[in-house]
Every structure is written in C-alpha cells, then in structure tokens.
Amino acid sequence: MDFLTTLVRDSVEFANPEYLAIVPVAGVLLVFGLLIFAVRLLLRPVRTAGSSYPLFGHIKFWFLAIAALALVAVAAARPFWVYGGSSFKRGDVDVVVAIDASASMWVKDLGPSRLDLAVREALSLYTQDILTPGDRTAVFVWGTTALRRVHMSANAERFIEEVGRIGPPTTLSGDAFPWDSDIATAIESIYLSLDNQDRFEEGEGNWAPEERSDRLVLLFTDGDFLIDAEQMSRLDVALGEFRRRGLAIYPVAIGSRTGVNIDSVLTDYVRGVDYDETLEADLEGQRTRLGLDGIAMLEQRTGGRSFIVDSPQISSDSFLRNVVDSHRSISFQLIPAEDKQEIWQWVVMLAILVFVAAMVFY
Numbered sequence: 001m002d003f004l005t006t007l008v009r010d011s012v013e014f015a016n017p018e019y020l021a022i023v024p025v026a027g028v029l030l031v032f033g034l035l036i037f038a039v040r041l042l043l044r045p046v047r048t049a050g051s052s053y054p055l056f057g058h059i060k061f062w063f064l065a066i067a068a069l070a071l072v073a074v075a076a077a078r079p080f081w082v083y084g085g086s087s088f089k090r091g092d093v094d095v096v097v098a099i100d101a102s103a104s105m106w107v108k109d110l111g112p113s114r115l116d117l118a119v120r121e122a123l124s125l126y127t128q129d130i131l132t133p134g135d136r137t138a139v140f141v142w143g144t145t146a147l148r149r150v151h152m153s154a155n156a157e158r159f160i161e162e163v164g165r166i167g168p169p170t171t172l173s174g175d176a177f178p179w180d181s182d183i184a185t186a187i188e189s190i191y192l193s194l195d196n197q198d199r200f201e202e203g204e205g206n207w208a209p210e211e212r213s214d215r216l217v218l219l220f221t222d223g224d225f226l227i228d229a230e231q232m233s234r235l236d237v238a239l240g241e242f243r244r245r246g247l248a249i250y251p252v253a254i255g256s257r258t259g260v261n262i263d264s265v266l267t268d269y270v271r272g273v274d275y276d277e278t279l280e281a282d283l284e285g286q287r288t289r290l291g292l293d294g295i296a297m298l299e300q301r302t303g304g305r306s307f308i309v310d311s312p313q314i315s316s317d318s319f320l321r322n323v324v325d326s327h328r329s330i331s332f333q334l335i336p337a338e339d340k341q342e343i344w345q346w347v348v349m350l351a352i353l354v355f356v357a358a359m360v361f362y
Contacts, residue, residue: 012343015078022073026066033062064354071351080342091329092134093214094152096190096247097122097159099166100221102143103178104288106168106268109260111312115167117254118220121309121316122163125218126156128317130324138193141166144180146189152197168268172275181225183294187238190217191245211246216327218320219298222255223291239301248304250323251295252316259289 014020099122105115112120122139125131137159139150149162169175194215199207227235242249263283269275290310299306307319 012079012081015080017077019073019076022076023070026070026073029069030063030066033066036062064357068351068355071347071354075345075347075351078342079347090325091214092136093131093216093324093327094136094138094212095125095131095324096138096140096152096194096215096217097125097163098140098142098146098186098190098217098219098221099163100143100181100219100225101141101166101168101178102181102224103168103265104181104222104224104262105254106178106265107255107260107262107288108264109256109258110254110310113168114222114254117309117312118252119163119166121252121254121320122218122220123160124315124317125320125324126160128321130317130321131156135324139163140186140190140193142182142186142189143177144182144185145177146182146186148189148193152194168265170274172266172269172279181221182231183225183227183298184231184234184238187235187242191238191241191247194245194247209241209245211244213246214327214329215245215247216304216323217242217247217249217302218323219249219251219295220254221251221295222288223251223253223293223295224255224288225291225294227294239298242302247302248327249298249302250304250319251298251306252309252319253290253292253295253306254309255288255290256310257290259287262286262288 099115099118101115105118106113108114110117125137131137134154136152136154137150137156138148138152139159139162141147141149149166150158153159169178172178191209195209198209263280263286266275266280266283271277271280290308292308295306298304305323307316308314309316
C-alpha cells in the first residue's frame with residue numbers, strides 16, 4: 001500500500017489542485033450515506049416469506065452519485081501523468097568561480113574587455129546547462145583584496161545576478177582595489193570561506209577540513225599578477241591547504257599574448273572627474289599581457305588544467321563542461337522525465353460511466 005501511495009504521489013500532478021477541495025466534501029457525504037444505510041439496516045423489519053429486502057436498495061444511487069462527484073472534482077483539477085524512469089545521474093558538484101577584476105582585466109585587447117569575456121564565460125555555466133539543479137556555486141572577485149560575492153549555494157538566480165553585475169567601477173578616485181592582483185589573498189580567501197561555511201553547516205565543534213572530490217575552483221584571469229617573496233610564501237601555504245582539501249584550480253586565461261598598454265583603460269573615464277593626472281602618470285608605460293607562467297604554476301600545484309581565451313570567438317564552455325563533469329560522482333537514482341500526459345479526460349469518462357450506472361440501477 002505504501003508503495004502504491006508513493007508511486008501515485010511521485011507520478012501524478014495536478015494543474016489546478018484547488019478543485020481537490022471538493023473531494024473531502026464528497027467524503028463527508030459518503031460518511032453521511034453510510035450512517036443512513038446503517039440505521040436503515042438496523043431498523044428494517046424481519047424478513048417474511050415471499051418478502052424482498054435488497055441490501056442497498058435506492059441508496060446505491062447516493063453512493064454512486066458521490067463517487068461521480070469525487071471523480072468530477074479530480075478531473076477539474078486536471079491531473080497529468082509524469083513519466084519517470086531509472087537512469088544514471090552524475091552527482092552534484094560545488095564550483096567556486098573566482099574572477100579577476102583588477103584594472104588589467106578592463107583592457108580591450110580582444111575587442112570586448114577581458115572582464116566582459118570573463119563574465120560571459122562564467123555565465124555559460126548556466127546558459128550552456130553545464131551546471132544542473134543540485135549543483136552549488138560561490139563567487140569571489142579579487143584584485144588588491146578578495147571579496148566573496150556569493151556564498152556556496154544552489155541559487156542559480158543569485159549567481160547570475162551577481163556575476164552579471166561585475167564590471168569596472170564608475171570612478172577611479174580613491175579606490176585601491178583594482179590596481180593590483182594579489183593572487184595569494186584570493187587563494188587564501190577561497191579556502192577559508194569554504195571552511196567557515198562547511199563548519200557552520202556541519203555544526204560540529206571538532207570539525208576539520210577533509211579531502212573532497214566534488215569541488216573545484218574556476219579561475220578567470222589574465223594571469224597578469226606579480227608574486228613577490230612574501231606573496232609566494234603565503235601562496236605556498238594556501239596551495240598546500242588546497243591540496244589537503246582536494247581543491248583543483250582550473251584557470252581560464254583571457255587576453256592576448258602581445259598585450260596592450262594598461263593606461264588604455266582611462267579612455268572610458270573623464271580626466272579630472274573620474275581620475276587625476278597622478279594616476280595617469282603612474283600607469284604610463286605599463287603594459288599588460290597574458291601571463292601564462294603564473295597560471296601554469298597554479299594548475300600544476302593543484303592538479304588542474306587551463307584553457308586560453310585569446311579571441312572573442314573562442315568559448316571555454318566545452319572545457320568547463322569537461323572539468324565540472326570530471327568532479328561528479330556516478331549514482332543510480334530514479335529521475336522523472338519531462339514528458340507529461342494529461343489524464344483528466346479518462347477521469348471524466350469514468351465519472352460519466354459511474355453516473356450512468358447510478359441512473360440505471362436506481
């Protein structure tokens with residue numbers, strides 16, 4: 001009985017379930033009819049020779065009419081059958097998206113800015129159905145510091161909204177964030193943030209990080225970051241923590257190999273309003289290009305691999321799909337298909353047959 005109940009609950013849905021409120025009313029009428037039937041059964045006279053006392057008599061019309069009413073209510077709710085079948089489903093994954101939003105990412109050596117292409121590629125996780133319901137994403141943006149924009153969550157709308165907002169600031173005055181790419185801070189922030197969320201979700205005082213295969217980090221950057229001795233020391237420790245947790249970094253490198261002068265980003269701003277001459281002098285002569293050495297170091301130290309976007313016509317969606325799927329486990333689950341078939345017509349026909357039977361046997 002439990003199996004049948006579960007099967008009906010998982011396989012039958014209703015387009016207008018509010019009409020099902022009539023079914024309990026039909027149940028009350030059925031109980032009322034049963035009470036009348038019981039009273040009549042107790043009070044009927046003793047059978048005599050030649051007498052005929054049918055068990056139900058005309059009250060059977062009441063029962064059949066109630067059954068027809070319940071069926072009409074179910075038909076009005078427009079039931080449909082959801083076809084399901086057992087199929088293989090890859091396990092869910094946690095994907096950390098870390099986007100380099102430093103000033104070198106604003107240059108337009110590829111036509112669109114490197115940052116615009118990074119946003120496009122990150123959004124392809126959902127626009128290309130690389131991620132599926134149950135997968136979780138987190139978003140980090142980094143420059144001089146690292147900011148967590150979205151904690152690890154299965155909320156696709158929040159991910160799309162926050163990633164879509166990433167862009168250069170409206171003014172360059174008084175903002176130190178974009179003028180450096182501190183990769184060590186970014187890597188530290190990612191694993192520490194994940195640890196804090198895991199500790200909170202586990203709710204255990206003796207929680208400790210563990211190696212997981214269902215998590216990965218997608219790093220969207222031009223690789224144009226300088227690593228001094230102090231940063232390298234911190235980075236060594238942070239990458240060791242990544243290996244301890246099984247976190248692999250998969251960089252998507254965006255930019256041209258020839259590069260461009262970084263002061264070209266100032267053409268989108270007004271001198272004296274959005275920036276001053278001091279900034280213009282600081283940027284003069286600085287050049288930014290695709291930095292593959294730092295990217296190669298990150299992927300090699302964590303067991304990942306990279307992809308290069310050096311043209312706006314190139315997309316990383318196939319690469320992203322492959323690396324995300326490589327972190328999915330395989331589990332056997334009952335997955336309902338999308339096919340649905342309305343069955344209210346059959347319920348109406350059954351209601352008509354029941355009502356006709358009530359009239360015939362009245």
